[in-house]
Amino acid sequence: MSKGIEIIDVGGVNCYLLEADDGFVLIDTGFSAKRMFLDEVLKKALNKPGEVPKKLKLVILTHGDSDHAGNCKFLRENYDVKIAMHFEDSKMVENGDMSWNRKLKPDKIAFTFRLVTLAFGKNSIFDTFKPDIYIQDGQNLAEFGLSAKVIHLPGHSKGSIGVLTSEGDLFCGDLIYNFAGFSYIDNLEDFNESINKLKKLDINILYPGHGKPFSINYFNKKFV
Numbered sequence: 322m323s324k325g326i327e328i329i330d331v332g333g334v335n336c337y338l339l340e341a342d343d344g345f346v347l348i349d350t351g352f353s354a355k356r357m358f359l360d361e362v363l364k365k366a367l368n369k370p371g372e373v374p375k376k377l378k379l380v381i382l383t384h385g386d387s388d389h390a391g392n393c394k395f396l397r398e399n400y401d402v403k404i405a406m407h408f409e410d411s412k413m414v415e416n417g418d419m420s421w422n423r424k425l426k427p428d429k430i431a432f433t434f435r436l437v438t439l440a441f442g443k444n445s446i447f448d449t450f451k452p453d454i455y456i457q458d459g460q461n462l463a464e465f466g467l468s469a470k471v472i473h474l475p476g477h478s479k480g481s482i483g484v485l486t487s488e489g490d491l492f493c494g495d496l497i498y499n500f501a502g503f504s505y506i507d508n509l510e511d512f513n514e515s516i517n518k519l520k521k522l523d524i525n526i527l528y529p530g531h532g533k534p535f536s537i538n539y540f541n542k543k544f545v
């Protein structure tokens with residue numbers, strides 16, 4: 322794992338705190354039910370003893386699902402931070418409707434995924450919000466102090482994106498799970514195109530929304 326990446330597990334959802342030029346960028350925010358934990362970790366990271374306090378410069382959402390977007394409103398209000406995401410998932414978070422811009426029935430969904438969402442699915446309150454910034458494919462994140470760019474990776478949802486750093490770290494959201502055989506593919510055609518897109522990029526390590534980071538070798542074996 323590259324330095325300057327802190328993984329914050331917010332209720333089974335990976336949030337990634339990246340060191341940027343004079344501050345931090347947070348990728349995804351986790352479940353609202355685990356808000357206090359996220360708040361605590363962030364405060365610690367931004368206010369290291371003996372150092373000048375640092376700012377959270379930007380929150381980037383890999384997609385609009387409530388387990389990733391659950392703390393955006395809270396962070397905006399308490400950290401004075403802007404929320405960036407792809408337009409094609411925007412009404413999910415504005416309306417609190419995770420089915421917006423998705424198929425009536427997803428093309429592929431793992432049995433284990435169904436089991437877990439049946440057990441936990443509806444117990445998280447979601448604070449709706451309007452995103453501040455819409456990001457799109459190829460967008461350079463240098464203006465936020467991050468040597469990285471946005472990759473549009475639809476499949477799990479229409480507005481799913483990844484963030485690829487110049488060091489080859491890819492934050493891929495829920496395009497690929499690394500947890501309990503999970504998969505949730507809304508649109509299989511989009512998904513396959515996104516996988517093919519990734520094969521052409523310079524990636525070392527993939528950081529999924531759920532489960533442990535894995536190498537590009539594992540990715541290549543999984544998607545031959």
Ligand SMILES: [Zn+2]
Pocket residue numbers: 334386388389495530531
């Ligand atoms: Zn998720």
